[in-house]
Amino acid sequence: xxxxxxxxxxxxxxxxxxxxxxxRPVVRAVAxxxxxxxxxxxxxxxxxxxxxxxxxxxxxxxxxxxxxxxILVGGHPVTPLGLRRxxxxxxxxxxxxxxxxxxxxxxRRVGAQIADGLRAAGDTxxxxxxxxxxxxxxxxxxxxxxxxxxxxxxxxxxxARALAARPSLLIGDEPISALDASAQAQVARLMRxxxxxxxxxxxxxxxxxxxxxxIADRIAVMYLGKVVETGxxxxxxxxxxxxxxxxxxxxxxxxxxxxxxxxxxxGDVPDPADPPSGCRFHPRCPLVMDVCREKEPGFGPVACWxxxxxxxxxx
Amino acid sequence: xRTESRPAALSIEGLRVSIGGHDVLHGVDLAIEAGRxxxxxxxxxxxxxxxxxxxxxxxxxxxxxxxxxxxxxxxxLEMPVRELNEVxxxxxxxxxxxxxxxxxxMLTVxxxxxxxxxxxxxxxxxxxxERAAGLLAKVRIPGPEEALRRYPHxxxxxxxxxxxxxxxxxxxPEVLIADEPTTALDVTVQxxxxxxxxxxxxxxxxxxxxxxxxxxxxxxxxxxxxVMKDGLVVETGxxxxxxxxxxxxxxxxxxxxxxxxxxxxxx
Numbered sequence: 404x405x406x407x408x409x410x411x412x413x414x415x416x417x418x419x420x421x422x423x424x425x426x427r428p429v430v431r432a433v434a435x436x437x438x439x440x441x442x443x444x445x446x447x448x449x450x451x452x453x454x455x456x457x458x459x460x461x462x463x464x465x466x467x468x469x470x471x472x473x474i475l476v477g478g479h480p481v482t483p484l485g486l487r488r489x490x491x492x493x494x495x496x497x498x499x500x501x502x503x504x505x506x507x508x509x510x511r512r513v514g515a516q517i518a519d520g521l522r523a524a525g526d527t528x529x530x531x532x533x534x535x536x537x538x539x540x541x542x543x544x545x546x547x548x549x550x551x552x553x554x555x556x557x558x559x560x561x562x563a564r565a566l567a568a569r570p571s572l573l574i575g576d577e578p579i580s581a582l583d584a585s586a587q588a589q590v591a592r593l594m595r596x597x598x599x600x601x602x603x604x605x606x607x608x609x610x611x612x613x614x615x616x617x618i619a620d621r622i623a624v625m626y627l628g629k630v631v632e633t634g635x636x637x638x639x640x641x642x643x644x645x646x647x648x649x650x651x652x653x654x655x656x657x658x659x660x661x662x663x664x665x666x667x668x669x670g671d672v673p674d675p676a677d678p679p680s681g682c683r684f685h686p687r688c689p690l691v692m693d694v695c696r697e698k699e700p701g702f703g704p705v706a707c708w709x710x711x712x713x714x715x716x717x718x
Numbered sequence: 719x720r721t722e723s724r725p726a727a728l729s730i731e732g733l734r735v736s737i738g739g740h741d742v743l744h745g746v747d748l749a750i751e752a753g754r755x756x757x758x759x760x761x762x763x764x765x766x767x768x769x770x771x772x773x774x775x776x777x778x779x780x781x782x783x784x785x786x787x788x789x790x791x792x793x794x795l796e797m798p799v800r801e802l803n804e805v806x807x808x809x810x811x812x813x814x815x816x817x818x819x820x821x822x823x824m825l826t827v828x829x830x831x832x833x834x835x836x837x838x839x840x841x842x843x844x845x846x847x848e849r850a851a852g853l854l855a856k857v858r859i860p861g862p863e864e865a866l867r868r869y870p871h872x873x874x875x876x877x878x879x880x881x882x883x884x885x886x887x888x889x890x891p892e893v894l895i896a897d898e899p900t901t902a903l904d905v906t907v908q909x910x911x912x913x914x915x916x917x918x919x920x921x922x923x924x925x926x927x928x929x930x931x932x933x934x935x936x937x938x939x940x941x942x943x944x945v946m947k948d949g950l951v952v953e954t955g956x957x958x959x960x961x962x963x964x965x966x967x968x969x970x971x972x973x974x975x976x977x978x979x980x981x982x983x984x985x
Contacts, residue, residue: 610905
């Protein structure tokens with residue numbers, strides 16, 4: 404694979420993705436988000452539903468056009484996927500979708516679907532059975548149809564199909580949320596292990612923070628189309644900077660038997676078609692200041708006026 | 719173990735269910751009290767959902783139920799369908815796991831929120847609409863008035879589940895069976911829904927049967943916890959006792975399997 408290994412594997416710079424519906428205002432699902440994933444790194448992208456994390460993932464795959472901003476994978480700009488054959492430089496981006504009941508073709512044997520991935524990578528050495536083995540399924544299952552599998556097994560098949568194309572960047576768009584609780588942690592760990600093993604980057608999107616904590620090296624927290632905090636998982640977990648991250652973590656109920664109701668974040672998620680002025684989180688923020696209402700914090704790693712970097716030391 | 723001071727709003731005694739000759743429940747006993755949240759935990763396939771469905775007479779075709787489900791002095795299993803229809807949806811309501819399938823895709827949210835309300839409570843169109851908007855505000859749907867005119871596909875999964883909860887609450891039920899109601903929701907929304915459920919339970923004296931695999935959710939809202947395994951309740955007791963000092967080895971193994979060990983959670 405001809406990947407210039409300078410800089411991160413995936414870099415998303417000020418990405419804006421808009422959804423246009425006739426007769427309705429334009430919705431900026433992603434409103435200037437920046438994100439980086441290095442090779443061999445697992446980045447967990449978390450946020451509430453509707454914050455634009457899935458749209459960001461789809462844009463990285465080329466399933467959505469970007470209104471402005473840049474997406475580079477290994478230095479190549481990502482172009483929207485059309486009818487023509489995909490630029491070979493971009494077949495290294497593979498996605499595992501949320502629902503394995505609809506992402507697999509019900510009328511084709513899973514072996515044939517995995518073989519599609521192998522063909523995309525020009526891989527003649529491996530067989531679909533090898534890939535099934537890698538995701539922990541028996542080799543003989545290649546001759547089966549998707550309906551013969553359970554949800555967790557189907558998601559393993561979908562992962563095998565994505566891995567068959569020798570991805571340099573694997574994207575999981577809520578890959579575990581359709582699975583049984585007992586299968587969730589397993590499948591998440593499997594994705595992590597396989598991605599890291601093959602040296603690929605993994606962008607793992609989930610709303611389940613406890614699973615993201617388990618597998619991600621870095622966490623990116625998204626709110627209303629923007630990445631509001633990034634950092635190493637352990638640091639973010641132990642000392643969340645952004646008030647939104649704090650609220651997210653405080654909302655996780657602890658199974659300690661104490662009967663403590665998780666903390667609720669007051670207010671509603673604003674309409675992305677009409678975002679609030681200044682900091683997007685200010686109407687719900689418990690620590691809101693005057694500056695938050697007027698100016699948007701355009702810096703990182705914590706996009707909050709409480710964590711403004713010193714002007715002298717560029718971070 | 720349980721203090722029998724209050725009469726149970728709903729009591730399930732020796733419930734056995736078999737589907738196609740295969741037994742899925744082997745004598746389940748549960749008592750749900752008004753103003754209390756009873757959590758039902760267990761892995762998938764343990765019979766949690768079947769227990770909930772049996773209460774509403776929604777078991778799949780070809781299944782046979784025996785035992786007794788007492789509600790308001792009557793046995794729901796013996797009740798003719800016509801009378802059961804007066805009870806379910808009005809006095810006993812259910813929130814299902816998957817809002818994508820539990821809401822009708824071709825009806826507006828208003829229709830789905832008001833149809834059973836008008837049928838069971840006999841309220842007029844205008845009043846039903848006002849109540850529906852109030853319910854949507856209660857479950858934190860932004861712009862309730864406008865949301866009433868929209869269809870389920872125009873909402874995200876989390877929003878849809880909130881609408882499904884509003885639908886269940888519309889007729890002010892006495893018993894609410896919530897089958898994994900927050901599994902598909904974000905943690906912040908989940909926190910809101912759990913507080914909502916707890917609040918309804920405390921304010922209106924609603925009896926809630928909360929079916930969930932998430933022991934964190936269980937710990938946050940449930941007063942009593944029952945753990946199911948292979949169609950049997952293996953342990954029942956107050957929340958603190960079951961989650962801190964489980965007596966059954968299966969409960970212990972469930973607690974040990976958590977991704978985040980109890981005690982070292984969020985800051």
